[in-house]
Amino acid sequence: MSELTDRFLRYARMDTASDSSSSTSPSSARQVEFLRMLENELRELGLDDIELDEKGTLYASLPGGGSGDTVIGLLAHVDTSPEAPGENVNPVVHRSWDGNPVELCEGVVIRPSETVDMLRYVGDTIITSDGRTLLGADDKAGVAIIMEILDTLIHNRNIQVPPLRIAFTTDEEVGRGMDNFDPERFGADFAYTVDGGSVGKVDTQTFNAWSANWKVKGREVHPGSAKGIMVNAVRVLADIVSSILPEEMPENSSGDEGYYYPLSISSVTSEGNLKMILRDFTSEGMKSRIETMRSLEKWIQARYPGAEISLEMLEQYSNPGEILEQDRRAVEFALQATGKVGLEPEESSIRGGTDGSRLSFMGIPTVNLPTGGELFHSRNEWIAEKGLELSYRIVLETLRIWGTQ
Numbered sequence: 001m002s003e004l005t006d007r008f009l010r011y012a013r014m015d016t017a018s019d020s021s022s023s024t025s026p027s028s029a030r031q032v033e034f035l036r037m038l039e040n041e042l043r044e045l046g047l048d049d050i051e052l053d054e055k056g057t058l059y060a061s062l063p064g065g066g067s068g069d070t071v072i073g074l075l076a077h078v079d080t081s082p083e084a085p086g087e088n089v090n091p092v093v094h095r096s097w098d099g100n101p102v103e104l105c106e107g108v109v110i111r112p113s114e115t116v117d118m119l120r121y122v123g124d125t126i127i128t129s130d131g132r133t134l135l136g137a138d139d140k141a142g143v144a145i146i147m148e149i150l151d152t153l154i155h156n157r158n159i160q161v162p163p164l165r166i167a168f169t170t171d172e173e174v175g176r177g178m179d180n181f182d183p184e185r186f187g188a189d190f191a192y193t194v195d196g197g198s199v200g201k202v203d204t205q206t207f208n209a210w211s212a213n214w215k216v217k218g219r220e221v222h223p224g225s226a227k228g229i230m231v232n233a234v235r236v237l238a239d240i241v242s243s244i245l246p247e248e249m250p251e252n253s254s255g256d257e258g259y260y261y262p263l264s265i266s267s268v269t270s271e272g273n274l275k276m277i278l279r280d281f282t283s284e285g286m287k288s289r290i291e292t293m294r295s296l297e298k299w300i301q302a303r304y305p306g307a308e309i310s311l312e313m314l315e316q317y318s319n320p321g322e323i324l325e326q327d328r329r330a331v332e333f334a335l336q337a338t339g340k341v342g343l344e345p346e347e348s349s350i351r352g353g354t355d356g357s358r359l360s361f362m363g364i365p366t367v368n369l370p371t372g373g374e375l376f377h378s379r380n381e382w383i384a385e386k387g388l389e390l391s392y393r394i395v396l397e398t399l400r401i402w403g404t405q
């Protein structure tokens with residue numbers, strides 16, 4: 001097995017799940033343990049400016065060997081998703097995979113028909129968890145790729161790359177990855193997150209993302225004498241959800257379609273709360289979704305005059321596509337690098353967000369590169385050794401192209 005794979009397996013075994021219920025930064029102490037380990041490894045390698053700040057971002061630098069002085073950033077997040085168990089991850093290496101469904105314990109089956117491009121790896125090595133946990137290739141694969149590249153560059157000083165800034169961040173999976181990030185301290189001109197899926201793709205578009213938080217106050221009274229008096233918050237909230245067209249829900253959307261997603265609802269007669277998220281690739285599309293929510297608020301208020309209804313909408317992140325259009329180099333070089341390693345490059349959109357979306361709006365245009373992993377946030381998560389290697393080569397080639405500028 002390659003050193004990169006060994007490194008990935010070693011990192012995958014560490015429990016680094018983030019915790020959405022915690023209000024500390026980072027949200028779990030286990031992320032800091034992993035960051036300390038990485039900090040030591042960076043010191044052993046001999047990186048410069050190594051700093052682990054109190055909020056859980058690990059920064060480091062590597063001087064460039066090339067002629068250019070454009071500073072390039074590389075980022076990966078150390079946390080894994082709290083949506084699937086992340087404790088005692090036991091990676092399983094399936095050598096010479098025959099193309100059949102991969103059966104893990106507790107009835108977990110990874111079917112090639114249900115995952116994008118698994119069949120391109122028939123005959124290769126596939127890595128999964130044992131079925132009890134997620135694997136955590138999202139984003140331990142990204143961390144392993146960046147660490148392995150630093151190792152390669154330190155031991156091969158003839159490889160010409162630009163000056164590099166490295167950041168390992170926390171709490172990406174609970175949407176707080178960039179909350180404590182300091183773009184000035186990072187100091188890159190362009191950056192790459194290594195946090196994508198299948199190889200070949202260069203992610204330049206993400207959703208525009210807003211949250212919509214509905215609060216309803218009703219009026220409680222004994223149901224026996226409720227006529228004309230009771231105002232039931234449960235009914236109000238149910239009406240809001242049922243007024244959204246089924247085709248506008250995530251389970252019926254794909255490609256470049258956006259959606260409204262009612263995430264959670266909790267209510268009694270006297271008061272209730274409905275949390276929703278809104279997603280759309282275009283800013284006009286998002287504008288119209290926000291207007292739809294506002295007219296829904298008016299309609300529902302007119303329907304239930306006795307209810308106190310409030311709707312709070314907040315921006316979560318935006319599509320960095322327009323920013324990346326202003327200077328295409330970060331995108332073009334990644335596409336060229338993808339072609340150089342023998343893949344068909346494809347500029348793609350992710351139906352989600354990345355730390356890069358927010359980083360782009362903080363002034364550092366950021367592109368997302370693949371890791372080779374798929375079915376993230378689940379016990380079906382898998383990564384092919386070849387996909388991991390190709391992702392490593394894409395990042396390295398991208399840096400080499402920057403190094404010749």
Ligand SMILES: [Zn+2]
Pocket residue numbers: 077138139172195
């Ligand atoms: Zn990720």
